[in-house]
Amino acid sequence: xxxxxxxxxxxxxxxxxxxxxxxxxxxxxxxxxxxxxxxxxxxxxxxxxxxxxxxxxxxxxxxxxxxxxxxxxxxxxxxxxxxxxxxxxxxxxxxxxxxxxxxxxxxxxxxxxxxxxxxxxxxxxxxxxxxxxxxxxxxxxxxxxxxxxxxxxxxxxxxxxxxxxxxxxxxxxxxxxxxxxxxxxxxxxxxxxxxxxxxxxxxxxxxxxxxxxxxxxxxxxxxxxxxxxxxxxxxxxxxxxxxxxxxxxxxxxxxxxxxxxxxxxxxxxxxxxxxxxxxxxxxxxxxxxxxxxxxxxxxxxxxxxxxxxxxxxxxxxxxxxxxxxxxxxxxxxxxxxxxxxxxxxxxxxxxxxxxxxxxxxxxxxxxxxxxxxxxxxxxxxxxxxxxxxxxxxxxxxxxxxxxxxxxxxxxxxxxxxxxxxxxxxxxxxxxxxxxxxxxxxxxxxxxxxxxxxxxxx
Amino acid sequence: xxxxxxxxxxxxxxxxxxxxxxxxxxxxxxxxxxxxxxxxxxxxxxxxxxxxxxxxxxxxxxxxxxxxxxxxxxxxxxxxxxxxxxxxxxxxxxxxxxxxxxxxxxxxxxxxxxxxxxxxxxxxxxxxxxxxxxxxxxxxxxxxxxxxxxxxxxxxxxxxxxxxxxxxxxxxxxxxxxxxxxxxxxxxxxxxxxxxxxxxxxxxxxxxxxxxxxxxxxxx
Numbered sequence: 001x002x003x004x005x006x007x008x009x010x011x012x013x014x015x016x017x018x019x020x021x022x023x024x025x026x027x028x029x030x031x032x033x034x035x036x037x038x039x040x041x042x043x044x045x046x047x048x049x050x051x052x053x054x055x056x057x058x059x060x061x062x063x064x065x066x067x068x069x070x071x072x073x074x075x076x077x078x079x080x081x082x083x084x085x086x087x088x089x090x091x092x093x094x095x096x097x098x099x100x101x102x103x104x105x106x107x108x109x110x111x112x113x114x115x116x117x118x119x120x121x122x123x124x125x126x127x128x129x130x131x132x133x134x135x136x137x138x139x140x141x142x143x144x145x146x147x148x149x150x151x152x153x154x155x156x157x158x159x160x161x162x163x164x165x166x167x168x169x170x171x172x173x174x175x176x177x178x179x180x181x182x183x184x185x186x187x188x189x190x191x192x193x194x195x196x197x198x199x200x201x202x203x204x205x206x207x208x209x210x211x212x213x214x215x216x217x218x219x220x221x222x223x224x225x226x227x228x229x230x231x232x233x234x235x236x237x238x239x240x241x242x243x244x245x246x247x248x249x250x251x252x253x254x255x256x257x258x259x260x261x262x263x264x265x266x267x268x269x270x271x272x273x274x275x276x277x278x279x280x281x282x283x284x285x286x287x288x289x290x291x292x293x294x295x296x297x298x299x300x301x302x303x304x305x306x307x308x309x310x311x312x313x314x315x316x317x318x319x320x321x322x323x324x325x326x327x328x329x330x331x332x333x334x335x336x337x338x339x340x341x342x343x344x345x346x347x348x349x350x351x352x353x354x355x356x357x358x359x360x361x362x363x364x365x366x367x368x369x370x371x372x373x374x375x376x377x378x379x380x381x382x383x384x385x386x387x388x389x390x391x392x393x394x395x396x397x398x399x400x401x402x403x404x405x406x407x408x409x410x411x412x413x414x415x416x417x418x419x420x421x422x423x424x425x426x427x428x429x430x431x432x433x434x435x436x437x438x439x440x441x442x443x444x445x446x447x448x449x450x451x452x453x454x455x456x457x
Numbered sequence: 458x459x460x461x462x463x464x465x466x467x468x469x470x471x472x473x474x475x476x477x478x479x480x481x482x483x484x485x486x487x488x489x490x491x492x493x494x495x496x497x498x499x500x501x502x503x504x505x506x507x508x509x510x511x512x513x514x515x516x517x518x519x520x521x522x523x524x525x526x527x528x529x530x531x532x533x534x535x536x537x538x539x540x541x542x543x544x545x546x547x548x549x550x551x552x553x554x555x556x557x558x559x560x561x562x563x564x565x566x567x568x569x570x571x572x573x574x575x576x577x578x579x580x581x582x583x584x585x586x587x588x589x590x591x592x593x594x595x596x597x598x599x600x601x602x603x604x605x606x607x608x609x610x611x612x613x614x615x616x617x618x619x620x621x622x623x624x625x626x627x628x629x630x631x632x633x634x635x636x637x638x639x640x641x642x643x644x645x646x647x648x649x650x651x652x653x654x655x656x657x658x659x660x661x662x663x664x665x666x667x668x669x670x671x672x673x674x675x676x677x
Binding site for chain 2: 247253258268271
C-alpha cells in the first residue's frame, strides 16, 4: 500500500542524501586540488632548498659530485609519521650517479624528467616528483612524494566532514519523518472525520480551516455528498410515495374483492368484479409508470442505440392505439416521410412519448382526436402531442411536473401523477426541452424538443 | 347509521360505499375536501371515514377544521400512511381511530361501530330494550331469548330507535338513517318497515307519535 508519508520521507531523504553526496564530491575535488597545489609548492621548495644547501657548501661541501655516494645514514632513523616519510629526496650527478638520497627513498630515479613536475611509477607506487637540475653543480635534485599519501590527506579531510554527517543522518531522517507526519496532519484529521462518519451522514465537510491543497478534494467530496444525498432523498420520497400510491388502489381492490365475496346478489357481485378489472388496469398502468420513472431516473443516456424518431413515434403510438380506441379517441400520427431524424436515447424518449400520448388520450373527450407529429430541425427533433381536452388549469401549471401531483380539479379515474414527471425527467436527461401550452381552440399542446443525432445520416 | 366517506380513489370509494352498506351502514361517498365540507354543513352524519391525501387538501386539515368548529363527530382516518408518526399526528388532530390501507371490511365495520358506541357513551357492543337485544356486528336480534331475523333496513331502523330509547325520532331522520341522500326514498318506506317490525316484535313495541314520528314503548 502506498503511503504519502513514506513516499515524501523517501523523496526528501534521497534528495537530502544526493545534495550531501554532491557536496562531498565537490569538497573532495577541491580539497584534492588544494592539497596537490600546496604539496607541489612544498616539493618545489624542498628541491630548491636541498639544491641551495648542496651548492652553498659546494667547495668541500656536503656532496662531492665526483665522490662516492653519501647517505644521510648518520642520522638516527626518526619515528616519523608515514606522511612525512613519503617525502623522498635523491641527488643525482648529471652523469647518472646517485650522489645522495633521503632515508627510505627508492633506489631507482624518481623521474626521467630533468626539470619541473612529473608523475612516475616506481615499484607499482605512484609518485609526484619535482626535479631541479643544477648545471653549475653538475647534479640534479629530485624530491617526490607518493600519491597515496596525498589521497590519504584528502581522505582524512573528507572523513572529517562525512563522519559527523553520517552520525547526523539518522537524526535528520527522524526529523524528516516527524516533519512529514506533521505536515500531513490535516489529511489525517480529514480521514478521521470521514471514517468516523455514519453511513447515512452526508453533511458537508467543513472547509473553512482546511489547507489550500485539501480544499479541492473537500469541495469535490462535498459535491459528491450533496449529489448522493439528493439522489437518496429522491429515492426515499419516491419509494414512500410509490408505496402510498399503490396502497390505495390495493385497498380498493381488496375491498371490492371482499364485496364480491359477500355480495348478497348477482348484480352487486358482477359490479364489484368489473370494478376489480378496472382497478387492475389502472394499477397496472401505475406500476408501469413507476418502472418508467425508475428507467428515466437511472438509465444511462447511451444505454440504447440511436433510433429514427419517426419510427420510434410510430412504435409508441401503435402500442397505444388499443387504449385510444377503448376510450373512443382517434390517434393521428403525422410524420414527414423520407427524412430520417435520428434521436440519441430511445430508452429515455420512448417512455416520455408514451406518457405524453397517454395523457392526451386520457384528457380527450370521447370522439376527439389526439394529434401526434414530428418536425425535424437541423440539429433537433420536435415531437408535438395535441389534444382537445379541458387543458391544464392555470393554478396547476407550475406543479404538473412534480412527482405525484395530480391537479386540484382532476377528473375521476385519472392517472398516478407520474406521467409528466417521467416526461420532464427524461427530457432533462436527454438535454432537451419540454413545453406545455394551451391549444388554440381548446386543449393542450405538448412540445418536446430533443437533440438530433447527425452522425448516422 | 349514516356515514360520510371522504376518499378520492374511485375504486376504493365505491368499495367503501357498497361494502359499508352491506355491513348495515348508510354511507355517503364524496371525493374531495370541498364536497366533504358541503356535506358536513348539511349534517345528519353519525361518523366520518376520512382519507388523508385528498386532491384539494389534506384530510388532517379537514379534521382540524371539524374539531375547531366544536364538532365532536366520530372520525376514523383511513390512509396509506400508517407509520407511527402518522398515526400519532392523526389521533392528536382529533381522530377517534386510525386504519391503514389496505384493510379488512369487517375490521372497518367493527371499528366504526366501536367509535359510534363510545360516542353514544355505551361500553357494550349490544343494545337492549324491553326484552329485545340487538348485535350490530352480526345484525342479529333476540327477543326473550328467541332469535329474530331482520332485513338490513329493518335492522338499521330498529337500531336507530334502540340507540335512543324513549326519544321520538322523526320520519325524515329515520329516512336519512336508511339511505344516502342520493338515493330515492319512497315516501312510505319507513312506514312499510315499521309495519314489518311490528309484525315481528309485537304491535306495541314501536309507538307512532302522530305528526312527530316514532318511539319505543316504555318497558311493560
